[in-house]
Amino acid sequence: MKKSILLVAMMFFPAITLMSCATTGDLEKMQAQQKLIDAKADQALRDAQAAKAAADAAKLNADAAAARADAATKEAEAREKIADEKAKKADAVFQRSMRK
Amino acid sequence: MRRIVAPSLLPQWFRLIALWLFIVALQGCAAVKAPQEDSWLAPDHMEKEIERNRFPVAKGDDVIGRLAVVRLEKGDTLPDIARHFGLGLNAVSAANPGVDVWAPEAGVRTMLPLSFILPNAPRKGIVVNLATMRLFQYRGDGTSPVVVTYPVGVGTRERPTPQGPMRVERKAARPTWHVPASIAADHRKKGDILPAAVPPGPQNPLGEYALYLSKSGYLIHGTNKPASIGLKATNGCMRLYPENIKTLFSDTPVSTPVVIVNQPYLLGQRNGVLYLEAHTPQEDSGAAELQKIYEKLKTIEKKSARPLDWEKIKKVQAEARGIPVPIFEMSPGSEEGIPKLVEVEHPAKLYGKPEPPELNMAAWYVLAADVPDEIDARRMAAIINHQGPPIPAQVIPKSNSYRVIAGPFNTAGEAREATRRLKLDLDMDGIVIEPVRKM
Incomplete structure (x- = not known):
């Protein structure tokens, strides 16, 4: 019985040793990968921040452009309105002048 | 698998394509239909002259004349166009919404509403329609009646x-x-x-x-x-x-x-086509007159047993352009009888148009206005030119403004009288300008 147990133990020992060796290598590999990913993540974060900053700046620009366009439209409408009012006023004055 | 899927998908694709084609075709129809609705308002051909005042009246017809367009030239005003073609300023303005009365853009085609629906009144002597500001004089014998019409x-x-x-x-x-x-x-x-x-x-x-x-x-x-x-x-x-x-x-x-x-709303027929002419009603007369016309239209609809295009009728009424618009074929196929719009050549000179005289260094003038905007200046000069009796006026451009100058006047007294009239009639403060050179 003892012999059998010893034999089984002897058979398991190298296998267990080999397994632990594989785990260490894997761990190192994984750590290296993690570092790489971490670095990538840092880069991605920086990129995302840069993109967000650019998007924010673009939005600000777009908002400013939209505001300028709105202002220009309003100005044009106001000018048109003034021109219309001037024309109507002139017509009214003319019509009064046509009375006897 | 393919054999099973392909036959079931293929008809679906065909169905989608067919549906897409159908939608595109519908859009095409709409695109073609839109201009067709107003196709009678597209100029058909060019003529040198057009009848303005005297029209024969065919038996049973209520609509006379033809619609026309003329291309504006630089310096034209709507009152000049109106007078030359025997129209009132109201008619030309209403037919051309959005066109500046005094400083219209050159090259623009202007509608000449020279087609009229006769007022609903006995056809003898003189009939004046206040809403359309037009006088109709019935002449000729019973066999060949003629109507002569003038703006008022x-x-x-x-x-x-x-x-x-x-x-x-x-x-x-x-x-x-x-x-x-x-x-x-x-x-x-x-x-x-x-x-x-x-x-x-x-x-x-x-x-x-x-x-x-x-x-x-x-x-x-x-x-x-x-x-x-x-x-x-x-x-x-x-x-x-x-x-x-x-x-x-x-x-x-x-x-x-x-x-x-x-009568701001007029109904009449010509060659089997029913026309509606709508004008902006004078004060307080609109609702009652519109009611009368709607009742007449409902009677026509009932008698013909065919539906009228009420949307079109409402559009004609709302736009109030003062032109007879075909709204219904009394008998199918009669739309062939709708006269086409005519383009009239612009005359070398518009009858009665005030021409600015040449500047005269020995004459008196009146500075009527000094304004930064050219259109304003042109408008003022045109209004002064169209006073009665006329006061000649023109625009003199400066580096940063436009001066409206009235004159020339032979004497200081004439210039002062013009200044008085400018103030009284147009509320303008004119300044008398002495001659550059004494005569």
Whole structure:
């Protein structure tokens, strides 16, 4: 019985040793990968921040452009309105002048 | 698998393509249909002249004349176009919404509403429709009736032209204007003292001819302010262009019946097509008149047992462009009889258009305005030019403004009188300019 147990133990020992060796290598590999990913993540974060900053700046620009366009439209409408009012006023004055 | 999927997907794709084609085809139909609705408003051909005042009336027809367009040239104004083509300013303005009356863009095609639906009144003597500001004179014998039509200026809201039947009581060439007390009082308020009577001449607002109506105090007469034709500017009389009153005066015997109506909505037919002509109603008359027309239209719809295009009818009424619009074929296929729009050549000179005289260094002038905007300056100059009696005016561009100069005047007195009129009539503060060189 003892012999059998010893034999089984002897058979398991190298296998267990080999397994632990594989785990260490894997761990190192994984750590290296993690570092790489971490670095990538840092880069991605920086990129995302840069993109967000650019998007924010673009939005600000777009908002400013939209505001300028709105202002220009309003100005044009106001000018048109003034021109219309001037024309109507002139017509009214003319019509009064046509009375006897 | 493929064998199973392919046959089931293929019809789906076909169905999608077929649906897409169907939608595209529908859109195509809509795109074609839209211009077709107003296709009768596309100019058909060019003519040198077009009839303006005298039209034959076919038996059973209520619509006369043809619609036309003319391309504006630099310096044209709508009052000039209106006068040349025998139209009132109201008619040309309504038919061309959005076009500047005094400074329109050159090259723009302007509608000449030279087609009219005859008013719903007995076809004899003279009929005046206040809403359309147009006078119709029925002439000719029973077999070949003719209608002669002229634009008119009518009474203001405060002093409207009376309606109803009357007749021509007497006629006078070169009439004297006996100034009514109400008008004298109006002028006195502005600091303008009028004489009791104004003799014939350029200052006389009656012009060269007058028909005195049986309704006391009301006349059909000429004018010294031709640009007022098509405006509500009189004290109840009806005024015509000088060239029109001359013809009407010679064609109208004493005792001619005169009927004055107010019909902003007119229905009539020609060649089996029903037309609707809508004008902006005079004060307070719109709703009742519209009700009458709607009742007539409902009767027509009931009799024909075919639906009318009520959306189109409402559109014509809302736009109030004052042109007869075909709204219904009384008999199928009669749309062939709708006359096409004509493009008329712009004449070398528009009749009655004031021409700015050349600058004269020895003459007196009046500086009427100095404005930064060219359009404003052109508009002011045109308005001054169209006063009655006329005051010549032109625009002189400067480096940063535009000056409106009235003149030339022979004397300081003439220049001062022009300044007085500019202030009284147009509320402009003119400055008299001495001659550069003494004569």
